Amino acid sequence: MKKLLPLLVVFLFSLPSLNCSSPSSVDDSDGGGNGGGSNNIVTTRSHSVLIGTIGAAGGVETVNAPGEPLDGMTIAVPGGAYDAAFDFDISYAPIVSHDLGEYFDPVGPLIRVTTTTGAFADSIMTLAIPISIDSGSFAMAWAYDEFTGEVEGLPLFDLTNDRITIGTRHFATSNIYGGSSQGKSLLRPDDLNSYMNILISRIPESELAAQGVIASGFSPGRDDWEFVNRGSFIAPGGHCAGQAMTALWYYSTIKSPQLFGLLDTEPGISPDNRLGYRFASTVQKDSDFLGWANAMGWTYALDRVSFNAFAASILQTGEPQSVLIRNSAGDGGHAMIIYKVDYNSGILYVADPNYPGNRHFSTGEVSVRQIKFANGKFEPYITGLRADKPGVSMDQIGYSGKSAFIDWAHISNRWQEVQSGTIGNDRFPAAVCSLEIKGHNGVYLAPPVMHVGNDSINLWIRMTGIPNANLGRRLYRGTERVPLDLWIPLQSGGDRLGMEMLAKVGNDYEWVDFQYTTYFIDNVRIEPALVVGQKG
Known part of the structure; x- marks a missing residue:
């Protein structure tokens, strides 16, 4: 097992912008500086208060340091969170000054949790930290x-x-913005250990109320996906978490050009954004959404805490936040984005994957989505597990931040697969669209462009490992569905048809892929030429 670096070395060299003073003195002036980092927090030297090991069976460890600010702090790791034991070190450094803005009022020291594992846990770990705040402050x-x-x-x-x-699935600050060369991440120095730096701040609720409307800049119809949450072959229950978290990640790390329509081919229909659909579905599958959403269950009683957390987070960071909602009777859960808070009216503004761009997926009716907070409680929010499923009363609503539960760097890696066009190839079955031309014997794979010698074609699909009886298809011309008769009449002048390819999961046919081909009525020629058989 890797051993923890000496604590003093960690704070002096791995945290250059903390401007830690020499071990023998307290820096109560400008903190000096070593030219690295953002230099927006000045601390005195660090103090270790708990070093230990937690095994695969989990455990709870408590700081026993009378007179120290972290006396009584606990770290709790559920059994099975990690496959093997890991070492940890909890330390703190008193804050002398900071430059984190007018709304940031530190409560206690900067805390560091250093561990010998930077991996995401399979369940949620908690830290209980002693603080002191007045009534009326958050x-x-x-x-x-x-x-x-x-x-x-x-x-x-x-x-x-x-x-x-607090709850988290990792103790690695580098997971906050890591992984995207287009995002905010910076190269970290090589370190044998992973660490999370934790700050606690307070703000009077009256200060939150004085802000009125607290907005992030995120806007549905620009910063969310344009396709709707209707599930897929690998996410038949829906890809709400994948859709919400990838949109949140994109806004936080890339932002421009806007996400809405970025990978879309034909505005007005959802299933043709094959890369976006696969991105959301893959991250949904990666994230084990239901697992960690259920593990959050006991936080949902904290309605006022969650409401204040959304307001304080957007005010401090200027960025949208994720929300998890659930039905207390066990009828499912859902993930969305909170992008604006009207504090005095008790309204959270929602970007719901079931309503991309704040529009109903079938009627196009504008529907500004809101969660309402009144008399210290959230009112239930009604939405389906998928856009095409009946609405469920989601009466448990909780703040989930951004990357505490989702591996931000892993989303970045998946984005690289989007850019290379390979996203989902490791999970979706390979699908092809085949055709025959009326009056010809050849059987062809449908290419991007094809010249046909007749005005009628027959189209079907095949998938690796999926019986033909379990395949489904939908054909589109523009935004309109085309009847799948035996012979499909073509329009002159270049007829672009889109094939949505489906496979049966349970009792439903789920999205697998989408392909466009443009047909011209003249001599038979395909680009590229590919004949796969003879009809005969």
């Missing part, structure tokens, strides 16, 4: 990236005037 926990100066809200599992409990 405390928020943040992961702090000293290389970018960014903070990110952490999900709150409990909050009292003297204790805050």
Whole structure:
């Protein structure tokens, strides 16, 4: 097992922008500086308060350091969170000054949790941290990236005037913005260990109320996906989490050009964005959404805490946040984005994957989605598990931040597959569209462009490993569905037809792929030429 680096070395060399002073003195002036990082927090030297090992069976470890600010802090790791034991070190550095803005009022020191594993856990781990806040103030926990100066809200599992409990699936600050060369990540120095820097701040609720409307800049119809959540072959229950988290990731790391319509081919129909659909479905499959959503169950009683967390996070970071909602009777859950808060009216503005661009997927009717907060409680939000399924009353609503539960760097890696055109090839069956031309014996694979010698064709599909009896198809001309008769009449002048390819999962036919071919009525010629058989 890897051993933890000496704590002093970690703080002096792995956290250049903390401007830690020499071990023998307290820096109560400008903190000096070593020229690295964002230089927006000045601390004195660090103190280790708990070093230990947690095995694969999990466990709870408590800081026993009377007189220290972290006395009584606990780290709790469920059994099976990791396959093997890992070492950890909890330390703190008192904050002398910061440059994190007028709304950031630190409560206690900067905390660092260093571990010998940077991997995501299979379940949610918690940290319970002692604090002291007045009634009427709200405390928020943040992961702090000293290389970018960014903070990110952490999900709150409990909050009292003297204790805050946060949940996360990792202790690695580098997961906040890591992985995208187009995003905000910076190269970290090589380190044997992973670490998360944690800050706690407070803000009076009256200050949140004074803001009125707190907006992130994210806007449905520009920053969400244009396709609707109707599930797929690898995500038959829906890809809401994949759709929401990839949109949130794109906005946080790339943003321009806008995501809405970026990979779309024919505005007005959803299934032809094959790369986007596969991206969302793949991240949905990667994320084990239902697993960690269920693990959050006990946080949903904290309605006021969650409402304040959305407001405080958007105010501090200027970025949208993710929300998890669930039906308490066990009828399912859903993931969405909160992009704006009207604090005094008690309204969270929602980007719901079931309503891309705030429009109903079948009627096109504008529907500005909202979660309402009144009398200290959220009102149930009605939405389907998929856009084409009946609405469910989601009466449990919780703040989930951004990357605490989702591997941000892994989404970045999947984005590289989107750019290379390979996304989903590891999970979706290979699908092809075949055709024959009326009056000809050849059987062809449908190419991007084909010249045919007749005005009628027959189209069908094949998939690797899927019986023909379990295949389905939908044909589109523009935004209109085309009847799949035996012989499909072609229009002159270049007739572009889109084939949605489906495969049966359970009792439903689910999306697998989409392909366009443009047909010209003249001598038979395909680009590229590919004949796969003879009809005869």
